[in-house]
Amino acid sequence: MNRHDIRLLQAVRLYPSVTITSPTHRTTPDNKQDPIRVRNLVTEATNRLLAEFSRRDVEPLLSRLEALVNDIDYRYTLDGLALFVNRDIGRQFILPFTLPERVVVDETFWTRSLVFALNRTPRYWVLALSEQPTRLFEGVREHLQEITGEGFPMTHTGPGGERGLPNDPAINRSAYRDERHRQFFRQVSAALTPFITDDPLPLALVGIDRYIAFFREVSPHAGAVITTLTGSHDKTPAQELGKLVWPLVEQNLAVLRAGALKELEAAVGAQKYASTIGEVWRFAHEGRVSVLLVEENYHQPARIAADGVTLTLVDDPTLPDVVDDAVDEIISLVLEKGGRVVFVDDGALPQHQRIAVILRY
Structure with a gap:
């Protein structure tokens, strides 16, 4: 899902x-x-x-x-x-x-x-590039679930794919085949768009070097690529593919977390940040959050005031009119307003009381 x-x-x-x-x-x-x-x-x-x-x-x-x-x-x-x-x-x-x-x-x-x-789950997309066919998976750690329907899996049916190349000595067959592959991967990229727009997760590419290069060249989603697994995996089952891809994704997610912490340091110096759950809640509602950083196991029940922007922290989530977890509410709000969410290790944000944001303005 x-x-x-x-x-x-x-x-x-x-x-x-x-x-x-x-x-x-x-x-x-x-x-x-x-x-x-x-x-x-x-x-x-x-x-x-x-x-x-x-x-x-x-x-x-x-x-x-x-x-x-x-x-x-x-x-x-x-x-x-x-x-x-x-x-x-x-x-x-x-x-x-x-x-x-x-x-x-x-x-x-x-x-x-x-x-x-x-x-709160580390998820990512996996696009296994191939002529027959290109497959899309949703990844959760080492578990991959193939997406079927809405364009996937997608087979290259044109020249150089299911159909042979033209037998014309005047045509540069290699260049002709490459251009048809570019066209195919443009179609793949277009089919990927609604998924990555609705759920802008990191993207792992799988395939031979030529296909990965073509996709990077023609796709507006190349910037979402977090890692690549090179090789022919046309027939690799999802269970085995997940075990190969997840260690690469995990390694690069750690790099992203470290980068986000450095971004936060710079934002603190520029006074473009906020800390503590009450302040973060207010800025999230205003749509001013560019990046939310939160410790992985931080949960906090709270009561929301009538004005919608003031939180009162409580210890018992079963009390009347109490939100079970205000942190989850903030995460959803930031994502809805186009912000990015980065989970960091517990204890990584002690000076910010476990949660902080980098502001857009």
């Missing part, structure tokens, strides 16, 4: 729409209880629907939900499961982060916990 998926789900307005989330487990014996847990949540959702509608009215929804649940292969689940179902839509996501047990029946799908989990 990525922010592109979430935006599509958030656009849905149809009652009843059912969201079911549950933790799952990767190994035995913990995963033995996962089917029972999920089935209990499905029963809860069914009972809530039948308390409000006749079975005939919600039969298409219940049938779609049953089909989704029957399709779960618990041998390959990860840390969380999310199901989104109404009479028109049925989506299942196997996720590499944990989720709470929850059933929500509403006009909209419930995506809040997924948004916050995505915000």
